[in-house]
Amino acid sequence: MTLAAADGGEPLIRWDWIGDHTGQLADLTAHHLKLALLPILFGLVVAIPLGLLCARWRWLYPPTLGVANVLYGLPSLALFMLFIPYFGIGSGGRADFTIIVPLTLFSLSVLVPNVVDGLRSVPDPVRQAATAMGFGTLRRLIQVELPIAVPVVIAGARVAAVSSISLVSVGTLIGNGGLGQLFVDGYSRDFTTPIIVSCVLIIALALISDGVLVAAQRLLTPWARRGTR
Amino acid sequence: MIQFDGVTKRYVDGTVAVDDLTLQIPTGQITVLVGPSGCGKTTTLRMINRLIEPTSGTITIDGEDVRAQDPARLRRGIGYVIQHAGLFPHRTIVDNIATVPYLLGWDKKKARTTALELMERVGLDTKMARRYPYQLSGGQQQRVGVARALAADPPVMLMDEPFSAVDPIVRKSLQDEFIRLQSELRKTIAFVTHDIDEAVKLGHTVAVFKVGGVLAQHSTPDELLAAPADDFVREFLGGEKGLKRLRFNRDLDRQDEPGVEAAER
Secondary structure, three states, X not given: OOOOEOHHHOEOOOHHHXXXXXXXXXXXXXXXXXXXXXXXXXXXXXXXXXHHHHHHOHHHHHHHHHHHHHHHHOOHHHHHHHHHHHHOOOOOHHHHHHHHHHHHHHHHHHHHHHHHHHHXXXXXXXXXXXXXXXXXXXXXXXXXXXXXXXXXXXXXXXXHHHHHHHHHHHHHHHOOOHHHHHXXXXXXXXXXXXXXXXXXXXXXXXXXXXXXHHHHHHHHOOOOOOOOO | OEEEEEEEEEOOOOOEEXXXXXXXXXXXXXXXXXXXXXXXXXXXXXXHOOOOOOOEEEEEEOOEEHHHOOHHHHHHOEEEEEOOOOOOOOOOHHHHHOHHHXXXXXXHHHHHHXXXXXXXXXXXXXXXXHOOHHHOOHHHHHHHHHHHHHOOOOOEEXXXXXXXXXXXXXXXXXXXXXXXXXXXXXXXXXXXEOOHHHHXXXXXXXXXXXXXXXXXXXXXXXXXXXXXXXXXXXHHOOHHHHHHHHHHHHHHHHHHOHHHHHHHO
């Protein structure tokens, strides 16, 4: 395969570099995945109870949504830096939380509204029937409304996961960006191979995790009409 | 017997939904509450299982004041069927029917066995047990709704326009089967409809409501058709023309299903 040469006769991709660095690429990919997806998991753990509270006490929702939106409006880099004093800088161990905590906060701005919308998507006759059959409020939320909200919650998780996978790269600027590290490496050495490889891997990660979430939804909600989400 | 004593429901904006209602719903019979929209029939129904609380007056079931009981527990002992079935989309048909038994803490196997029996009872193929509501037609969903209300064998059933959302042919078959089922089960049933034909066909007695929640007449269908209490009732029955048609249909029904009528009376 002959790709157009960059200046100096350097090829756009050196296949042998990839072959020599498979170990490092695998490590970075795994690390990237951890930095991107743990926040989604933590985000769900926070967003589901928060969403339930907002559905139960409606007045809670506007202020909660407001806070989530303000968080989303903050530049990711600024938020990463905010947590450096608490978790430190660098890659691995405790320092990973410098990335994970801000990304968890970002994920909330997508996940909380989706949990609330999902709970509100429960048809009125269904909610009414549940009450009339003798479900208490809490039991109805957990056994009826939350399961029916799952497709909408997963739709939110898909958006949050893809955006999280792309945002991890920003962490490169503070020395912990998963596959994003390869950008810096490539730019500093004027060497295109790592840049292209990391782009391809990040896109692949996004596509695969989206596919996994779609599959998870099929498994969790066999009752959902085919063709709707 | 369900007894309403001077029950009024007034909303904070001053609207009166039900006005000083005194009404008896006899044990083992179908009492149909009928009237135009805004007449308070659904409000009346929902006060029985405390989905709505009355402003004043008392409602008792077999002498026990409903407001003295825990709402959730009270409701588990009262079957409830609504217009769009309101089935749980995420539960299979068998689990939908077993809802109240699960709430009552029955053993899962017993709950499911009961649910399967009820499927047969309401005319559903038990092969559908593992399907989800979206895979059923409107008429089948409504049957599931009835089976679900019957699952814990409650003595009282509340039905709010249960057959209104299906086409006329399916409605007729649901009504006929409902009459057959009731002749076996003899539940105390309060049945809301806006359809006077349905009221006359199903009710042992019919309570006609006026807008503003006033009870205009409560009598057997035959008395109702023979002697409407006032102009409102006459009008609601469709005037002279409507009365003629209703009386004619009633005679037809008698000839059609002598067995059912005999069993019912």
